[in-house]
Amino acid sequence: MADPTILVVGSVAYDSVASPEGERTEQLGGTAVFSSIASGYLTRPGVVGVVGSDFRDEDIRLLKDHGVDVSGLEIAEGNTFRWSGSYVDDLNMAVTLDTQLNVFETFNPTLSSDQADTPYLFLGNIDPDLQLSVLNQMTIRPRVVACDTMNLWIDIKKEPLTQLIDQVDVLLINEAEAAQFTGENSIVNSASALLDHGLKTLIIKRGEYGAAIFHDSFSFAVPAYPMARVVDPTGAGDSFAGGFMGYLAAVNSGVEAEDAEAIRRAAVVGSVMASFAVEEFGLERLRNVTQAEINERFTGFVNLTRFHPLGGGQGLPTP
Amino acid sequence: MADPTILVVGSVAYDSVASPEGERTEQLGGTAVFSSIASGYLTRPGVVGVVGSDFRDEDIRLLKDHGVDVSGLEIAEGNTFRWSGSYVDDLNMAVTLDTQLNVFETFNPTLSSDQADTPYLFLGNIDPDLQLSVLNQMTIRPRVVACDTMNLWIDIKKEPLTQLIDQVDVLLINEAEAAQFTGENSIVNSASALLDHGLKTLIIKRGEYGAAIFHDSFSFAVPAYPMARVVDPTGAGDSFAGGFMGYLAAVNSGVEAEDAEAIRRAAVVGSVMASFAVEEFGLERLRNVTQAEINERFTGFVNLTRFHPLGGGQGLPTP
Numbered sequence: 001m002a003d004p005t006i007l008v009v010g011s012v013a014y015d016s017v018a019s020p021e022g023e024r025t026e027q028l029g030g031t032a033v034f035s036s037i038a039s040g041y042l043t044r045p046g047v048v049g050v051v052g053s054d055f056r057d058e059d060i061r062l063l064k065d066h067g068v069d070v071s072g073l074e075i076a077e078g079n080t081f082r083w084s085g086s087y088v089d090d091l092n093m094a095v096t097l098d099t100q101l102n103v104f105e106t107f108n109p110t111l112s113s114d115q116a117d118t119p120y121l122f123l124g125n126i127d128p129d130l131q132l133s134v135l136n137q138m139t140i141r142p143r144v145v146a147c148d149t150m151n152l153w154i155d156i157k158k159e160p161l162t163q164l165i166d167q168v169d170v171l172l173i174n175e176a177e178a179a180q181f182t183g184e185n186s187i188v189n190s191a192s193a194l195l196d197h198g199l200k201t202l203i204i205k206r207g208e209y210g211a212a213i214f215h216d217s218f219s220f221a222v223p224a225y226p227m228a229r230v231v232d233p234t235g236a237g238d239s240f241a242g243g244f245m246g247y248l249a250a251v252n253s254g255v256e257a258e259d260a261e262a263i264r265r266a267a268v269v270g271s272v273m274a275s276f277a278v279e280e281f282g283l284e285r286l287r288n289v290t291q292a293e294i295n296e297r298f299t300g301f302v303n304l305t306r307f308h309p310l311g312g313g314q315g316l317p318t319p
Numbered sequence: 320m321a322d323p324t325i326l327v328v329g330s331v332a333y334d335s336v337a338s339p340e341g342e343r344t345e346q347l348g349g350t351a352v353f354s355s356i357a358s359g360y361l362t363r364p365g366v367v368g369v370v371g372s373d374f375r376d377e378d379i380r381l382l383k384d385h386g387v388d389v390s391g392l393e394i395a396e397g398n399t400f401r402w403s404g405s406y407v408d409d410l411n412m413a414v415t416l417d418t419q420l421n422v423f424e425t426f427n428p429t430l431s432s433d434q435a436d437t438p439y440l441f442l443g444n445i446d447p448d449l450q451l452s453v454l455n456q457m458t459i460r461p462r463v464v465a466c467d468t469m470n471l472w473i474d475i476k477k478e479p480l481t482q483l484i485d486q487v488d489v490l491l492i493n494e495a496e497a498a499q500f501t502g503e504n505s506i507v508n509s510a511s512a513l514l515d516h517g518l519k520t521l522i523i524k525r526g527e528y529g530a531a532i533f534h535d536s537f538s539f540a541v542p543a544y545p546m547a548r549v550v551d552p553t554g555a556g557d558s559f560a561g562g563f564m565g566y567l568a569a570v571n572s573g574v575e576a577e578d579a580e581a582i583r584r585a586a587v588v589g590s591v592m593a594s595f596a597v598e599e600f601g602l603e604r605l606r607n608v609t610q611a612e613i614n615e616r617f618t619g620f621v622n623l624t625r626f627h628p629l630g631g632g633q634g635l636p637t638p
Binding site for chain 1: 360504505508527537540542545546547549566569570580584611621622623624634635636
C-alpha cells in the first residue's frame with residue numbers, strides 16, 4: 001500500500017450519545033476516526049492516535065476497510081478514551097455527561113520517519129502543545145497543515161495555541177470560539193483578526209448554518225445541507241475537516257490564492273461529509289456511503305446554491 | 320407615470336433606534352417604506368399605508384424620488400406610527416422600547432380601482448385580517464402575492480393568518496416564527512408543513528445567516544453578505560422582500576416550478592437589498608445606492624457562493 005497522503009492526529013474514542021432520535025453506547029468515534037474515514041473516500045489517510053487494550057478488532061478492521069493506514073495507532077495498556085454526551089435538549093450543542101481520558105491522558109504522539117514527510121497534515125483538536133510537537137516532528141514542511149481547536153484550549157492554553165495558529169495554513173474553528181479567541185463579535189472582524197496570524201485559509205464552522213471560508217483573496221460561504229432529520233451531530237466538524245483536507249490532498253492543491261477553486265470545492269466536499277456524518281449515529285452512515293452518493297450530494301450542494309450570474313456587461317433590470 | 324407593477328402594503332413609521340454604532344431619532348422607516356424603496360431600484364412600486372399630519376414633506380419627496388407611487392399613502396389626523404428599539408445588546412434581535420400606533424391603530428387599507436389590479440402584491444407584516452381584506456379587494460388575482468408576518472399574529476391571530484397563508488403564493492417568515500407556527504423544530508420540517516398550506520415559495524429568513532428558499536421543486540440557500548460592520552438591522556427583512564418581489568415584477572415572473580431561475584435570482588436581489596439596508600441607520604445607505612453598486616454586490620454574492628460543479632460524468636477523486 002502506498003504511503004498516506006494525509007496524516008490525521010487526534011482522539012480515537014468510544015462515544016455514548018443520546019439524541020432525540022435515540023441513543024448508542026460505546027460506538028467508535030473521535031476526531032481521528034471521523035476525519036480519516038471521511039478523507040478515505042478521496043485519498044489515503046494515516047491516523048496517529050492511541051487506543052486501549054480494550055479496542056475492538058472490528059474497529060481496526062473498519063478503519064482498514066476504509067483505506068486508513070493504522071500503523072500510527074498506538075495500542076496502550078488501559079482503556080480507550082470514552083466520551084458520553086447528550087443532544088436531547090439541543091441538537092446544536094452537546095452536553096457532556098462524562099469524559100474518561102484513560103490512555104488518551106498520556107497521549108504523546110511520536111511520528112515514524114515514514115509519517116514525518118506526509119504532505120498533508122490535519123492536527124485535530126487536542127492540547128495545542130501536542131499539536132505543536134507533531135508539527136515540529138515533520139521532517140519536511142507539509143504542503144498544507146490544518147488544525148482544529150476548542151474553547152478549553154483558548155481558556156487554558158492560549159499561548160501555545162497562538163503559536164500553533166501562527167504556523168499552520170488552515171484553521172478550523174467554530175463561530176463562538178473564533179469570537180472567544182479574538183474578542184471580536186462579528187464574523188468578519190473575527191476572521192480578519194485570525195487571518196492576521198498568517199493563516200492562509202480560515203474555516204469558521206456554523207453548525208446548522210454551514211461554514212464560512214475566509215482567505216486573503218476571497219470569501220466563500222457554503223450552507224449546511226437541509227435535512228429533515230439530524231440524528232447525531234457528533235463528528236460533523238471532523239468529517240468536514242477530513243473531506244476538506246482529503247480533497248486538497250487528492251488534487252494535490254495548496255491553499256494559496258491560485259488554489260481558490262480547489263479550496264471552494266474542498267469546503268463543499270467537507271460539507272458533504274459532514275452532512276452524511278449527522279444522518280445516523282456515529283459512523284453508521286458515513287462508513288456506508290458510496291462514491292455515487294457522495295457525488296450525488298455534491299451535486300445537491302450545487303443545486304442548493306447556484307443561481308445565474310449577470311451576463312457580460314448586463315445589469316439587473318431597472319424601472 | 321405608468322401604473323405601479325407592485326403594490327406594497329404595510330407600516331410607514333418614524334423609528335428611533337439605538338445600536339452599538341450610535342443612535343437615531345424619528346428616522347423614516349416601516350415595512351412599506353423599506354420594501355418600496357428597495358423594489359424601486361427594479362420596478363415601479365406603489366405604497367399603501369397611512370401617516371399622520373406630522374409626516375414630513377421631505378419624506379414624501381424621498382419616496383417619490385425613488386419612483387414610489389404615493390397615491391395610496393393616506394394622510395390622517397394625528398401622528399405617524401412611532402417605534403423605538405435597541406440593538407445595543409444583540410444586533411440580531413431588537414428590544415422594543417416603545418410603540419405608539421397613533422394613526423396606524425385604525426389603519427384599514429382601501430384600494431383604489433387602479434391599485435386593485437396591480438400584478439404583484441406584497442402584504443407586509445400587519446394584522447392578518449387587514450392582509451386578507453387587501454387581498455380580497457384585488458379585482459384581478461395578482462400574478463404573485465407575498466406576505467410577511469410576526470410572532471404576535473401567530474400568538475393572537477392564528478386563524479386568519481392561516482387563512483391568509485392558504486391563499487398567498489409566497490410567505491416570508493423568520494426561522495423562529497416558522498417553528499412557532501408549525502410546531503416543528505427543524506427548518507426542513509417547518510418548511511414542509513408550511514408548503515402543505517399551498518404556498519408556492521417559502522422564504523425562511525435567518526438573519527446573519529441569510530435565507531433559505533423552499534419550493535416544491537427545489538431548495539435554495541443564500542448567505543447573508545459578510546460585513547465588518549452592521550449598523551442597524553431595522554428593515555432588513557422588508558428590504559429583502561422588496562428586492563425579491565421587485566425582481567420578480569421587473570422580469571414578469573411567477574413562482575411556479577418553471578420560474579425557478581427567477582426565484583433564485585430574486586432571492587439574491589433580496590439579499591443584496593438587505594445587505595445595503597443594514598450598513599447604515601434607517602434608509603441612510605439604501606436610499607443612496609447606485610445601480611452600479613447593486614450590480615456589483617450581486618456579483619459579490621456570485622463570488623461568495625460559486626464553486627465548480629462536477630464535469631459531465633466526472634466524479635470527485637477517489638483514493
